[in-house]
Amino acid sequence: MIRILPHEKIDILSKYKDIIEELELIKYTGTVERVVGLTIESIGPDVEYGELCKIRLDRGGYLFAEVVGFNKNRVILMPIGDMKGIMPGADVIAAGTALMVPVGDELLGRVISGVGAPLDGKGEIYTKGRYPVTAEPINPLERTVIDRPLSVGIRAIDGLNTVGRGQRIGIFSGSGVGKSTLIAMISRYTDADVNVVALIGERGREVKDFVEKELGPEGLRKSVVVVATSNQPAMMRIRGAYLAHAIAEYFRDKGKHVNLLMDSITRFSMAQREVGIAAGEPSSMRGYPPSTFSLMAKLMERAGTIATGGSITGFYSVLVEADDMNEPIADHARSILDGHIVLERRLAHKGHYPAIDVLQSISRCMKDVVTPEHNAAANRFRELLAAYTEHEDEISLGAYAKGSVPAVDRALEMMDRMNAFLRQGIYEQDYFDDIVKKLIDMFAERRAPVRPDIITRTPAFARIVR
Numbered sequence: 001m002i003r004i005l006p007h008e009k010i011d012i013l014s015k016y017k018d019i020i021e022e023l024e025l026i027k028y029t030g031t032v033e034r035v036v037g038l039t040i041e042s043i044g045p046d047v048e049y050g051e052l053c054k055i056r057l058d059r060g061g062y063l064f065a066e067v068v069g070f071n072k073n074r075v076i077l078m079p080i081g082d083m084k085g086i087m088p089g090a091d092v093i094a095a096g097t098a099l100m101v102p103v104g105d106e107l108l109g110r111v112i113s114g115v116g117a118p119l120d121g122k123g124e125i126y127t128k129g130r131y132p133v134t135a136e137p138i139n140p141l142e143r144t145v146i147d148r149p150l151s152v153g154i155r156a157i158d159g160l161n162t163v164g165r166g167q168r169i170g171i172f173s174g175s176g177v178g179k180s181t182l183i184a185m186i187s188r189y190t191d192a193d194v195n196v197v198a199l200i201g202e203r204g205r206e207v208k209d210f211v212e213k214e215l216g217p218e219g220l221r222k223s224v225v226v227v228a229t230s231n232q233p234a235m236m237r238i239r240g241a242y243l244a245h246a247i248a249e250y251f252r253d254k255g256k257h258v259n260l261l262m263d264s265i266t267r268f269s270m271a272q273r274e275v276g277i278a279a280g281e282p283s284s285m286r287g288y289p290p291s292t293f294s295l296m297a298k299l300m301e302r303a304g305t306i307a308t309g310g311s312i313t314g315f316y317s318v319l320v321e322a323d324d325m326n327e328p329i330a331d332h333a334r335s336i337l338d339g340h341i342v343l344e345r346r347l348a349h350k351g352h353y354p355a356i357d358v359l360q361s362i363s364r365c366m367k368d369v370v371t372p373e374h375n376a377a378a379n380r381f382r383e384l385l386a387a388y389t390e391h392e393d394e395i396s397l398g399a400y401a402k403g404s405v406p407a408v409d410r411a412l413e414m415m416d417r418m419n420a421f422l423r424q425g426i427y428e429q430d431y432f433d434d435i436v437k438k439l440i441d442m443f444a445e446r447r448a449p450v451r452p453d454i455i456t457r458t459p460a461f462a463r464i465v466r
């Protein structure tokens with residue numbers, strides 16, 4: 001009921017006109033024309049690129065789909081779910097919005113799907129807030145400087161490739177080298193407030209193993225796990241990656257320091273390749289359409305720091321095909337990220353875990369977040385390791401002559417201590433301050449005690465002359 005006060009001079013007709021204009025009395029609908037491969041083509045509705053639609057199924061209920069392109073008067077849709085039940089002429093209803101995700105502290109300790117549905121059998125998740133799944137990256141001028149380290153409890157990273165809060169770093173690995181185990185260790189031992197773990201394109205068996213064995217109750221307690229397995233539609237895998245970033249942004253906006261661990265950016269790119277090719281986009285390098293590389297950059301740029309104090313530190317695993325570090329996805333990811341951790345199959349075969357190749361790995365923000373003493377010790381470690389690696393074949397064959405290269409001699413003395421520093425058990429946690437102290441003490445100058453029999457004395461004749 002509208003109440004008009006006596007002192008108000010108002011046009012009654014215009015008032016009601018405004019109310020009617022605000023009402024949405026028309027549903028924007030269309031009909032399914034055909035289904036081709038992974039895409040659905042419909043005549044109508046009047047929608048925008050990226051908008052959600054609901055498709056009525058013959059068995060009842062609806063299937064959500066996203067607008068991914070247009071072909072003359074037809075709308076090209078990519079389903080977010082199983083297409084079973086779609087019939088020719090089925091109603092396509094514009095949702096009028098992009099996909100939103102429920103957000104709140106209630107998500108902590110839960111495992112959810114790529115659209116936010118619970119998968120862990122713990123009941124429904126009731127939250128008050130909602131965030132858009134697709135959001136714009138942080139304005140570059142609104143980012144704060146990365147000047148504080150983030151501890152992940154792993155010596156090879158905290159000591160030699162220190163990560164800063166708000167940094168984006170890649171974990172580059174072939175299959176079966178230990179990237180999922182490394183991500184689980186980071187989730188358990190990090191000093192971040194919240195973990196958001198996105199398992200995109202993973203095998204179903206590995207998801208359960210990761211949650212129950214590798215992550216465990218300790219890691220799950222402060223984590224949100226988003227799962228979109230390899231058997232699900234490409235759009236679900238893409239939405240899962242976006243949804244994980246939206247959840248991380250919610251906790252970041254609350255002033256929390258968030259670790260976003262995505263496994264993997266490669267399978268996200270493969271999903272986008274399916275979508276792009278199905279929508280008619282031309283392919284380029286190794287079949288990847290141009291949109292793949294632009295969406296990679298847009299996704300990873302959502303991590304970082306903001307002025308309110310919160311941060312998202314992004315760990316993105318990159319599954320390198322055939323251990324080729326220069327394949328398109330790996331090469332493009334390196335150009336976007338602020339550093340990379342490389343897992344080497346050769347080290348894994350030796351039983352050296354985590355199989356981090358220190359010499360190939362780098363954190364571009366390390367110098368800005370550690371002390372000069374820490375940085376100097378890390379550089380000395382790399383110097384000796386590089387010298388040893390360069391002459392490793394000679395050393396293994398017994399052809400190296402001691403005294404030829406001073407750095408190699410020193411490396412041979414230190415190698416056992418250096419390898420002990422790099423090796424770390426899956427359930428072996430270490431702390432940042434202790435790691436730094438071990439590293440600095442390792443290369444502290446050690447002075448040999450002076451023996452009394454070799455003390456230099458003034459010759460007798462010199463005393464007589466004086």
